[in-house]
Amino acid sequence: MDEGPSKGLYEITLLSQDTRLKGRPKLCSDCGLCDSSYRRLMAQTCVFVNNKTEAIEQRLFGRRRKAGDELLFGIYRAMYAARIPKPPPGAQWSGMVTTLAARLLERGAVDGVITTRAVPGTRFAPQPFLARTPEEVRASAGNKPCLSPTLNLLDEVRNSGVKRLAFIGTGCQVHMLRAAEAELGLERLYVIGIPCSDNVTYPDLQLFLSLISKSPDTVVHYEFMQDFSVWLRHENGHTERVNFIDIPMDKLSSVFPSACLSCFDYPNTLADITLGYMGVELGWQWVLVRTAIGEELFDLLKPELEFGPLTERGNRRNGIGRYVEMLARPPARPPVLIRKLIAFLQRRRGPKGLEFARSVIEMKLLRNLQYVRDRFAKHEARVVPYHVYEALEPYAPAYEQAFEQNLDPATDEVGRLKGRTLHVG
Ligand SMILES: Cc1cc2nc3c(=O)[nH]c(=O)nc-3n(C[C@H](O)[C@H](O)[C@H](O)COP(=O)(O)OP(=O)(O)OC[C@H]3O[C@@H](n4cnc5c(N)ncnc54)[C@H](O)[C@@H]3O)c2cc1C
Ligand code: SF4
Ligand code: SF4
Structure with missing residues (x-):
């Protein structure tokens, strides 16, 4: 692969000017x-x-x-x-x-x-x-x-x-x-x-591993687990665990x-x-x-x-509401002891089973919708599919408060649909 590692904070990785990708669309x-x-x-x-x-x-x-x-x-x-x-x-x-x-x-x-x-x-x-x-x-x-x-x-x-x-x-x-x-x-x-x-x-994967692992070269397997941590298995069989909250996102924000x-x-x-x-x-x-x-x-x-068994425990709704606020106004990274407490509470009280899947999918829909609006606003009508607005509808009030913008562009006033028909059957 000839695309190099990420180009620094707030620059976009994988743009059409990268050598092999010449002539491709921006996304x-x-x-x-x-x-x-x-x-x-x-x-x-x-x-x-x-x-x-x-x-x-x-x-x-x-x-x-x-x-x-x-x-x-x-x-x-x-x-x-x-x-x-x-x-x-x-x-x-x-x-x-x-x-x-x-x-x-x-x-x-x-x-x-x-x-x-x-x-x-x-x-x-x-x-x-x-x-x-x-x-x-x-x-x-x-x-x-x-x-x-x-x-x-x-x-x-x-x-x-x-x-x-x-x-x-x-x-x-x-x-x-x-x-x-x-x-x-x-x-x-x-x-x-x-x-x-x-x-x-691939170069950014190597960067990611070097930032989160004590021994990036010996990682043979890793996964983002449902217990809110990344598990990295090393050549010697040892599993290293890194809490999601401890991942230095400030150094990684340009790798995606x-x-x-x-x-x-x-x-x-x-x-x-x-x-x-x-x-x-x-x-x-x-x-x-x-x-x-x-x-x-x-x-x-x-x-x-x-x-x-298919299981589900916890309730994601409040947490996702807070996540919307954090998207609009990203908080400073908490000190290490607070991060430990947050990781403990996520494991103890966080959503589990199907509720965990719902929560991570909703977070990514919200984050990515906002990303498109911030960076590629003209693309929204073409790249954001119908179900995103319907899925996120429960968070519309929180979104509108945090971003002072309607979540669903088909809504010109809160609660009043202009162009889209909501299918609930
Ligand atoms: C980048 C990435 C992110 C993922 N994130 C999640 C997640 O958040 N939640 C979740 O539930 N699952 C996720 N998965 C899928 C999950 O990690 C497992 O791949 C899946 O559960 C299958 O496991 P397995 O043991 O049956 O696969 P295996 O039998 O081990 O087979 C793995 C298969 O994955 C394919 N594969 C490997 N790398 C890639 C790649 N880069 N692109 C396309 N195909 C590939 C291989 O062709 C292989 O056939 C992710 C996978 C990838 C590659
Ligand atoms: S089809 Fe789209 S994503 Fe795939 S290589 Fe072409 S521009 Fe890239
Ligand atoms: S995150 Fe989405 S766009 Fe990126 S590789 Fe996975 S499926 Fe494709």
């Missing part, structure tokens, strides 16, 4: 489409040019999202807490993603799987890869927590005669893939989605690409099945089966799974 998550011959489809497919979530939902599900959890989690027909009891080596969680994709190849249901393995000699540098054997898929287990231009493999897919494809990827990649789907000449497409938020370029700060699909809502972790208790994986193809995928994996 770009480097999904790979523009590195392929399908670049010609960019204007119609790129989520940052024109967010097509609503149209793609109509095509996949025949409807929009219902009020309630669908506004945050996307449309789903079943939800589970599950895991593979003995995780395969190298898996990020219990290995459901790579086990499922490997099964598709074993059963002959697909000719290839687009996955992301590590660049040889690195742990985390992403290398998009068209796997043709189950072993190759299994070897790609584990997060490479950086932007990975996976859609650049679409030419290889076409040129190698792959007609039945499984795709593993993040929400932005899945949006572009769905929007281009009809042009790809595939007979069958299985889309396995992973949730994704606040992704970074403007595209990721303008992203509204954390739970990967246009996939056939989403496999993550954030809606369930620690140690389990969160499964959202979305389409009929998603059901087929889930049935393939089911015999290998054990199931846990």
